[in-house]
Amino acid sequence: MNMSRNLIVTEYISLDGVIEDPVGMEGSGLGDWTGPFERGPDGDRFKIGELFDSSAVLLGRATYDAFAGVWPHVKDDTGFAERINSMPKFVVSNSLERAEWNRTTILRGDGPQQVAKLKAGEGGDILVYGSAVLVHALIEHELVDEFRLMVYPTVLGRGKRLFPAGTKLPLALERSQKLGSGIMLICYRRAGQAAEPRSAA
Template identity: 40%
Template sequence: MRNIIAAIYLTLDGVMEHPAWTGPYFNDELGAAQHRLLFESDALLLGRVTYQGFAQAWPNVPDTDGFANRMNSLPKYVTSRTLTTPEWNAQLLPGPDATEAVRQLKQQPSGNLLLYGSGALADTLRQHDLIDEYQLMVFPVVLGQGQRFFREGSAPTDLQLVGVQTTSTGVSILTYRRVGS
């Protein structure tokens, strides 16, 4: 059975929106953690907005360490109510919120599904107990406003801390697993 791992960049106040604020803090340590996550996954799971941003950017990124090639070659599963013709090695998941399609993907015997960003999708999957692990990269920045990862009004989720790493630039990489995963 596959696991879904949500890899999320967050500010200290929980904002995940438009992560341009990550630049000054990104270093080789954080890059190595991202490299490990990507290479331990067999496919990406993306919402439409993240997918379209990635599909526009990643094919143009020079490949220095295999990361861009891996990102470009992995299968992508995309949820969208409006997208009709995915490209960039992607497949649309059926359904208005794609929860059942994701549940079926999890039943397949291959490796991890890596969920990058995709706040609305992550929120939906979390509420249906479909995310197994959260890799939260918390940056030492407070924005005071913006879309938060854990949205107001969501049902409680019990998590267990299973890993902590702090980079030299002050980014905390916190790994949580859903209790019962």
């Protein structure tokens, strides 16, 4: 399949692979499991940079609802809030009736099929935050080009994991770096896949 845009999954993840509800606001009962740790200036720069280097954000319904309830009301000195509020956003959902967040398009129908069409169109990198159920479907349909993981030094014992049981996915390490209070940034591409030129709009 010839894809012209990179689809990048960026996640906070525990040592045992959990990506669910990292700040404890989604009712999972896991608590704010990222809160006790600092990612430091390098981590902040990385998160800001990856957003500004991307041209669109893709989200599942639950993560969209959480983000849409917060980011329109945030002002920050880094420009992160202004960037995410002003850039194109896509939410995969057959139940969301209207998207109130600025510049949001609802992708209805077959999610992976809709995302494949999005990838095949014009534009730069597409960034996926959270969205465990959507990410599982994208992994199954081989639509993810890159994983950017901030691995937190904590074991949760339960919760939605990045890779469902039975997943087989060869990856190639692109970057690793220690951040802040023991967090590891680890970036992988799908093995055998060359990085596409990056551009943001």
